[in-house]
Amino acid sequence: MPTFKQRPPLLLAVIGLLLYFGLSYAVPLFDKPSSPEQEKRSTPAISKQEAAQTAVAFIDRRFGLSGKQTADTLFQSYTSRSGYIQQAKLEDEYEKKFAARFPIDYYEVEIRDGTSTYYVGVNFTTRSVLSFSAYKAPTAKTDALPTLESTPGSAAEQAIRDMGFDPAGYTLHSGVSPEGAAEQVYVSRTEQIGEAKLELRLLTVGGQVTAFRPAFPPPDSFVRWQEVQDGRSGLMTRISMIASLAMTLASLVIVVRYRRQISFVRGTLLTLVFLALYLLNNYNMLPAFRTSHGSGPSEAGAILYLWIINTYVVLMALSTYFALLAGGKLTQDRGVRPWAVWRDVDFGEQAKRSMKDGYILGLFILGIQQVLFLGASALFDVWSVNDPSDSVYNMTHPEIFPLLAWSAAISEEAVFRLLGVSLMLRLTRSPFVSVLIPSIVWAMSHTQYPIYPVYTRLIEVTVIGILFGYAFLRYGFLTAVFAHASMDSILMGLSLIYDGDAKQAAAGLVYFFVPAAAGWLLYAIHGRIRRRPPSLPSARYP
Known part of the structure; x- marks a missing residue:
């Protein structure tokens, strides 16, 4: 059965590297670089343990802890504030006036002492307390949480x-009383950024303040x-x-x-590799799942969400498996071997070759993505906000995060290229249409990231999908997988x-070469094991 004999020119990798690093260093020529103060405020200067110590001491002074406490520290961001500041181009003004006192990113410490749950915001550069809130457990007494102060x-x-x-x-503007809790909003007479005035929001239960939070609520126009x-x-x-469900049904x-x-x-x-690495990543992201908490302890809700998302990932694995089967059959019907498998005599060589070709294509696409991103930033005023649920600071072991690159590469190349492109080829006979439509569908699934305006992400990922689609048609499925994995790694x-x-930075550098190690390892191991000749084209494809 015919295989892919053409090779991508090494020049593509050179172009990709020049584009990526050249444009990365050229950005300061077109955009104002971050000041040392901005860089400092975006990186935690204290550990999570130090933040927890600060928060526990604060809560003990203010409320008094009733028993042995546990404290967990999360990375949080004021995403709406960040979005408004960027859209209104107020970054420099905010940095000068408010960033030191009201950072966008901060640590949030969750403290539990058996009867109550507390959340404390801690500035991770100055170690000062930004906010606090206290909640009684359902089984605890319903009397107000005490404060130690007794002042006029x-x-x-x-x-x-x-x-x-x-x-x-400040001026008291409102006092709302939901379920017996009075919320008081004090609005600053002098301090504001754009149309957002500084507000101090307090919650009072039984005459005692149980929550305090400073806020810059964005204007209604931005919210809409x-x-x-x-x-x-x-x-x-x-x-x-x-559309993905329709493709899954078609594969069935x-x-x-x-x-x-x-x-x-x-x-x-391939399906088992996808499933194992994705499930491992979900457990690694358990702290991130706790960032979207309610008023009580966050762990139970996060564990429930973990099992829900694990169930969804198992369904994704089934979809990937059937995409591999059906896409492989459609590829075989075009007279092309879907991909080499272990029993093939040339599997090791194909794995090594696909790895090399994948790196060339992955580096090229990486450079094209940089062009698209910077072009969108210049033409469409693109901006993004930090997403605490996707931050390395909210991972149990950040150093294993890049392994997810393989899950994305296997699943997305199987569903949108091996199956999607092959299925559209069967229906339309047009390579361009066959690559374009799955690329658009794939891009739509990436618009949920906090990047605005959202249509720019659709355009960017569609172009990248077209490049992966043509890589699949010209160089094969396994090469597309390695290209995707190397780029994401x-x-x-x-x-x-x-x-x-x-330590994590060193691990990040190592991941640049993990796809290369995978290709060489498969080649070396396969070369030492007795191999059978490849099956005939007329036989069941293995």
Whole structure:
């Protein structure tokens, strides 16, 4: 059966590297670089343990801890504030006036003492307390949480003083009482950024302040704009899910119809690799799942969400498996071997070759992505916000995060290239249409990331999908997988280098070469084991 004999020119990798690093260093020529103060404020200067010690000491002083406490530290961000500041181009003004006192990113410490749960915001550069909230457990007494202070004046004004603010500079604008808890909003008379005025929001239960939070609520115009953007993102995500489900159903039909011509062993190993690494990543992300907590302890809700998402990943694995089976059959019908498997005499050589070709293509696509990203930033004023649920600071072991690159490469190349492109080729006979439509569907599934305006992400990922699609048609499925894995491994490794500590940065650098190690390891092991000759084209494809 014919195989792929053409090779991508090494020049593509050189172009990709020049584009990526050249444009990365050229950015300061077009955009103002971050100041040392900005860089310092974006990187934690204290450990999570130090933040927890600060938070426990604060809560003990203010409320008194009733028993042995446990404390967990999470990385959090004020995403709405960050979005408004960027859209309104107020970054420099915010940096000068407010960033030191009201950082966008901060540590949030969750403290539990058996009867109550507390959340404390800690500035991870100055170790000062930014906010606090206290909640009674359902089984605890319903009386108010006590405070240690007993001073003249209202409890709210005293709490404002305790947190370092002067009540005289604020006006009480509202007092809402949901379920017996009075929320008081004090609005600053002088401090604001754009249309967002500084507010001090306090919650009072039984005459005692149980929560304090400073806020810069963005104007309604921005909130409405962001809601529209998020609505469009949600619509595109749903369309992508429906289209992906349709492709899964089509793969089931193909597998059932041609079940006598299909070996169900094919694709099993790749599916298991996808499933194992994705499940490992989900457990690694358990702290991140806790960032979207309610008023009580976050661990139970995070564990429930973990099992829900694990169930979804198992369904994704089944979809990937049937995409491999059906896509392999459609590829075979075009007269092309889907991909080499272990029993093939040339499997080791094909793995090594696909790895080398994959790196060339992956580096080229990495450079193209940099062009698209910077072009979108210049032409469409693209901006993004930190997502605590996807931050390396909210991972149990950040150093294993880049392994997810292989899950993304296997699943997405199987569903959108091996199956999607092959299925569209069967229906349209047009290579361009066959590559374009799955690329759009794939891109729609990536618009849920907090990057605005959302349509720019659709354009960017569609172009990248077209490049992967043509890589699949010209160089084969296994090469497309290695290209995808090498590109994502480099990007995820860079996230560890930029955001992690020294150990994590070293691990990030190692991940640049993990796809190369995988290809060479498969080649070396296969070369030492007795191999059988490849099956004939007329036989069931293995």
